[in-house]
Amino acid sequence: MPVSGGGTKRHVLHEPVDYPRHPAPFTSRTVLAAAHVVADARADYQPGHAPPVDWEATIAFRKHLFSYGIGIAEGMDTTERGPGGLQWPQAKELIRLGVAAAREAGAACVAGAGTDQLTSVNPSLAEIVEAYLEQLEFVQAQGSAAVIRASHALVGAAKTEDDYLSVYRDVLAKADKPAIVHWLGTGFDPTLAGYWGHTDVRAAMDVVVRMAQENAEHLDGIKFSLLDEELEKEFRRRLPAGVKVFTGDDYGYTGLLLGDGEHHSHGLLGVLDPIAPIASAGFAALDAGDEAGFAETMNRSIPMAVKMFEPPADRYKVGTVFVAWLSGHQDHFRMVTGREGMRSLQHLSDLFVLTDELGLFPDPELAAHRMRLLLAAGGIE
Template structure:
């Protein structure tokens, strides 16, 4: 009897019962040499904590750099580039600190260049500790991080800034800060528009609570800085608003979708406009994405839609509200897939999703053949269930 035949286990169900799950055969998703031609495809990739070190979760965590970079090489093997040191890396309070993010950017960009993969890296203001920073301090913090990103040879993603929310009084303050920062880029940058669905503390970003009023400001910012912009990452989880935004941007400024619920149609486009991919969900679904974008490169739109739609149920579950807890799912799937030897997070927040949520992710990932070794995934899921009181 082979390993897969024995790979079945009893799992909990949402109604309080249990059922027997039999593992699926893994899918032999094709590898892809180098970036795709039809779209820019970047995964916001997670970071592997050194779980065996003696540290206090919520304080500066130790990082397993070898496993972290190995995971990026796994992404590269499927043609997926990286957006380094973004939200999926758990940057910020209780997580990855700026000093560690610098090292992550250095190592990640070097690995991407070695493999010929696409790469950008996040520049933000998370080294600011003051609760009442000035606009000048915000600009200086951005420029410090931008300088580091560019010194490694990467283009930057200008990340949303909590410090700017505290410092800005109106839309003109946002335009001023972004104008000063973008004036210093040596490669066209991506600006990240991160909505409250992912981070409620960013309410009122761009000087407005209403997203359409905020859009007017972002479009103006893009028009004033179009030569220094590669694109805008749009993370508002609103497909129609993203379509409207694409139509309004200056020619040559891309939209990178951050819609982890409905990315298939947005990436495919409407015949006139389409989005590119800079997504946290590409961390776990890189093999599926490789199949989809390979088809799109060949003009096979139906093949692209079929491949990408197969991953949507997993994405919708992983990013269910509160959406920022999707990071638990990325680490969980990486552990089950054998990319790291533990299910611990940089922030220590692996308990921020229920056992049933994790069980559902396990089933959905298995249904599309994401686990390279189904027996290993089943074994690790049994360990989690046993530790959670499910025998």
């Protein structure tokens, strides 16, 4: 394996850990993975056009998550949805298939509703609401609750915090099931700077709290993706009773999920995609009242998560596809957007070692074979 700074070292793979299956949803916390999509690597594809998807492998991976009690948040950022990735017609098919698979498995499921079908350059607020409602209606028609995704169109069109409050009020009023609103920070998407009408995060928090207070009857919770543990704790304390926080903190999720005895977060995390087996063991312990066992189990996964989500954090999607390939869930290391080269060979090598240390490769020989192929392609024989 390559070593940072030069040279190589030998790595001996661990035996896989037989993490118990847990096909029923967990009871102590809502647990949802923002799951990745498997590209169809054999199909002809031109960047800028709708990328081909291997639907069979994509849904098979969701069934893998369900077998460990992990539900899905379908059609979220981990699916590479947006410019250069999944377009709305494909996202619709993904949501349709994913929700149906979750329903068949008795698994928890929500699905993302956004505004990414808009084609006008400068849409009005009314057009943005209409786009949100089109997607919300589709998600609800599949029998799923919605995650109201952050809108790039809205951050361009809104002039004040009242514009955000008005749009979310109009959209949430049409939710026939309590929805989750996604507060996505600039650590994951710098183009969302100024969302909620403010670049100052606490001023933005004031707006989100007000939005939650005004729409509490239509809200299941807020997905908090700002990668700031203390800020998330403060946010939890300020929300109306009954409005959950779904942590998006892929660095400090153990303590946030465990809580402080008065408040705790639920899980809606991209990292649950690759760590489903070990996370399942942790949540099973929490369901049984074993908080120490939960903390010990989840903390073992933190070094791998920190590596996968190291800045720029949005490139974590490379890691989810990489680990799925090494684990045998798909037969190639290609992303829907073709951006698998956005992480260095050293980063991927470090991630390989950290994943192996958790015993997460079901077939270590397969993982070693595929890693050797990747290293050879990178000039390391």
